Amino acid sequence: MxxxxxxxxxxxxxxxxxxxxxxxxxxxxxxKHYDASDGVSGRTGDLKIRNAMIIVDENGTDGNLVASVTNGGDAQSLSIQFGEGEDATVTTAIPEQSTVSFGTAEDDPILLEGIHAEAGSMVEVFFQYGDETGVEILVPVLDGALEEYSDLVPETASATK
Missing domain, CATH: 1.20.5 (Single alpha-helices involved in coiled-coils or other helix-helix interfaces)
Structure with a gap:
């Protein structure tokens, strides 16, 4: 037993x-961290870049950078470089201890003029602030073919005339 x-x-x-x-x-x-959407993420210092993607116009000339940036520290001025030369750098303010979204229908757009990228490609975008080491992220390029992105397509110069 x-x-x-x-x-x-x-x-x-x-x-x-x-x-x-x-x-x-x-x-x-x-x-394991992964990006659950069409966008990509990165980090530089106290700033976390989340769900970054570029929505281009029908010609692929200009793009709307869609992303959220979370700042865990003091107020910063974020520089976003997407090409070569001074015209390829955009600067935006990120308040302290906050999350700022841009590029959506409710938020201010960050227009990347003269980006010349086709939907389906990737564009190198460099994010940096202050003396912090920046981060280069390969950001996917999308167009307005999907309904959820159709209202994020930047207006072309010909459409505004």
Whole structure:
């Protein structure tokens, strides 16, 4: 009788240990960061750039940078460089301890003029502020083909005349 009891306990312990031990060595997918949307993320100092994407006009000439920036520190002036030369840098204020969204229908747009990028491509965008080391992010380029992005397409110069 004792042998049966001991065998049952050993079997139960083996089953419990065998079915739960995988969590000790297997990587947990829920602990890995990933971008759950069409945009990409990055970080420079106290600033976290989230869900960055560029929505281009029908010619791919100009783009609307859509992103959210969370500032965990003092107020900063964020520089966004998307090409070469002075005309390819945009600066925006990020208040202290806040999250600022731009490029959506409710928020101010950040227009990237003369970007010349096709939908489906990636554009190198450099984010930097103060003396902090900046971060270069490959930002996806989308167009207004999807309904949720159709109202984010920047107005072209010909459409405003």
């Amino acid at each position: 004792k042998a049966r009891l001991i065998a049952s306990v050993v079997l139960a312990a083996s089953v419990v240990l065998g079915t739960s031990a995988c969590n000790l060595v297997a990587p947990q997918a829920t602990t």
